[in-house]
Amino acid sequence: MPKNEKVWRLTIRKKLLLISLLMLLVPVSVLGAITYRVSSQETDALIRSNLQNSVRMAIDLATTFEEAEKSGIMTKDEAQEKVKALLLGPKQDGKRPVNKHINLGANGYFFVLETDGTLAAHPSLEGQNIIDKQAPDGTFYVKDIIAHAQSGGGYTMYSWPLPNSEKEGEKITYSEQTPGWGWVIAAGSYMQDYNSGQTRILKTILITLVCCWVIGGAVMTLFSLHISRPLIRLAQQARLFATGDLRKADLQVSNRDEIGELASSFEAMYNNLRAVVSGLLKNSDSLSEAAKEVGQAIEETTQASNQIANSVQDMALSSETQERSIRESSVAMEEMAHGIQRIVTTSFSAYDSSTMTLEQAEQGNQLIVRSTNQMGSVTLTVNELAEIVAKLAERSQMIGEIIQVMTDLSSQTNLLALNASIEAARAGSEGRGFAVVASEVKKLAERSNESASQVSELIHAIQGDIEQASVAMRKGEREVAAGVESIEHTGQAFVRILEATRSVVQQVQEASAAAEEMSASSEEISASLQEIERMSTRANELAQQISGATEEQIAAMEETNASSESLRGMASDMQALAHRFTL
Structure with missing residues (x-):
């Protein structure tokens, strides 16, 4: 298995750890x-309810002061200023505190807004008309506030903008x-003023999630190791068994659960x-040795039987051939007698020719000796x-060098x-004559130098011609040496020809004597051939009977040999299979 694949594959430990972390993550995340x-x-x-209740309280307060105005207890301006002071605070330098x-x-x-968008009461913008104020999304929120108020709230x-800041925040207003x-009495508040509790809840959820992951991951890591380590040992031992290594089963599994039972069963296996x-x-x-011995015995027996069969067949064929040859020999003996006579005649002619050849060879040898001497002189x-x-x-x-x-x-x-x-x-005029002499000496020196250069070139x-002549002479030496060596070889060949010719003359003489003896023996051979012909016929009949039994x-031996080969193959397969394991 490649290293990267082994690193990234999902093992049981990784699967358990992944599933456990997911089981922790999903519920906690959903709950959070x-x-x-x-x-x-x-x-x-809560924000909406608080704003609504606050505005309605302010409405009730304003209604109370409206009734006070109607009853003449105070003027309208006094009543309205009293309401503004109670909702915000007394006006100082055009501003009111919160x-x-x-x-x-x-x-x-x-x-507080008038229906035309003028701020009747505000911490810092009182008296300004903000009817055309727009939110960043283009909404005329002041008009919306007035419209919601006129529709019943x-x-x-x-x-x-946030207080004392250029940043803007999301604001909710009830009117x-x-x-x-x-x-139009409105109460507004920034959403971020109420989101601190939500932020704390979110942080608490995230911290709880991280703690659950860390604690759960540690617990599940220990638990997954408790499960995966014995399985890894079993897998390693199984790989050793797969390679044929049965020398030792070192499991070291102490689990008392199903994995422990698996390890015990594995060890028993x-x-x-x-x-x-x-x-x-x-x-x-043992079976392989026995199969080899049986196979060798069968092979030896089969080889012996084949040799016997081949010998019998050869003998039968030889008998038939011998019988035919004897008949042909009887006919040929007569022709041989005539031929022997012709051999005798031819032998005498060959003797004469050999004698003449010997004389010519001796003359050639003498010429070779002369040529050798001449080449020595050359x-x-x-x-x-x-x-x-x-x-x-x-x-x-x-x-x-002289030049x-x-x-x-x-x-x-x-x-x-x-x-x-x-x-x-x-020296001037006194040295004029000496100058003429010096000039003539210089001319003579130049002419001498030119002559020396010409002589040097020649x-x-x-020297170049002498070098070429030297090369040619060395080449001539080699060619002369080669010619001498060739003549010497030719002389040696003529010596061998002389020896061979003398041997031929002697052999021709012996052949003539042998031809006369052959003529005398041909009659005896003819009588013997007739007896051999009768014995060959009987031997041929016996050879045919032996050949049938041998076949x-x-x-039978071939069938036995096939069975032995099958047994030997099974023994070899069994032995190879057994030797794949190491005990």
Whole structure:
């Protein structure tokens, strides 16, 4: 199995660990998701309920002050300012504080709108008209707040900048309209002010999930190892058994469950298999040896029978052939007698021809001896010429060296003449005659140098010709040596021809004597052939009877040999199968 495949394959331990972690993950994740969803829904309902109750409380408060206005207890402005102060706080520098005694979230507060979008009460924007305010998604949320209030109350979701920050947060607002003044009283709060509890719930769920995974993973790892380790040992031992290794079953399984029972059964199977293989090895070896001995005996018997059959058949054929040959020999003996007489005549003619051949061979041998002597003289002459050419080469080399010396002298003379010309020029008119002499010496030196160069070229050409002559002489030496060697071989061949011719003459003489003896013996042979013919006929009849019996025996031995081969094959297969195991 490839290494990567072995690493990534799902073992029992990995499967148990994966299933257990999934069983932990799914319920905890589902429970966490449901809990988070329920808490989110409850929180949302709580937010809506809180905002709605707060707005209705504010409506009731405004209604109370409307009635106070109607009863003349206070003016409309006083009543409205009183409501604004109770919902938010007293106005200072155009702003109102957020009433901390009213719980609308960490950053929630009341604000009051006129139906035209003017803020009648607000912590920081009081008096401004925000009817055209849009959320990032393009919604006119102020118009929606007024519309929901006029329809009996409703919730509006929109984005609004966070307090003391440029970031925007999701805000939920509940609005209703007062019956008398026509105010739109709204209470708004940021969703993030109420989401802290949900965040804590989500963190608790995630921590619980991680703890369950870690603890469950550790427990299931130990449990999976408790199950997988014995199975791994069993698998390793099974692989050893598959390769034929039955030397030892080291399981070391201490489980007292079904795996322990499997290990015990596996060990019992190992003991039984070892006993079976041990007996099979012993029996297969004995059976193989016996099959080999039987096969060898059958082969030897079959070979002997075949040899007998072949001998009998050969004898029968020989008898028939001998019988025919004897009849033919009787006829041929008469012809042989006439032939022997012709041999005698021919032998005498051959003797005469051999004698003439011997004479010609002796003459040829003498010519070879003369040629050998002449080639020896040629060899001496060629060697002398080679020595002369070598001496010419040495002398031409010496001449070349002399020419080189002359060239060097001419160069020195030329240099001295040049120096003399320079000194004469320095001497002026007094050295003019010396300058003329120096000029003539320089010309003579140049002509001497040119002559030396021409002679050097001729010497080089002569040396090249001498070298070619030397090469040709060496080649001639080799060819002369080869010619001498060929003539020597030819002389040796003529010597052998002479010896052979003398032997032929002697053999022809002996053949003539033998031919006369053969003529006398031919009559005795003719009488013996008739007796041999009668005995051959009887031997042929006996050979045919023996051949029939031998063929039957060979057929029986072939059947026995086939059975022996089958037995030997089964013994070999059994032995090979048994030897696959190592005890």
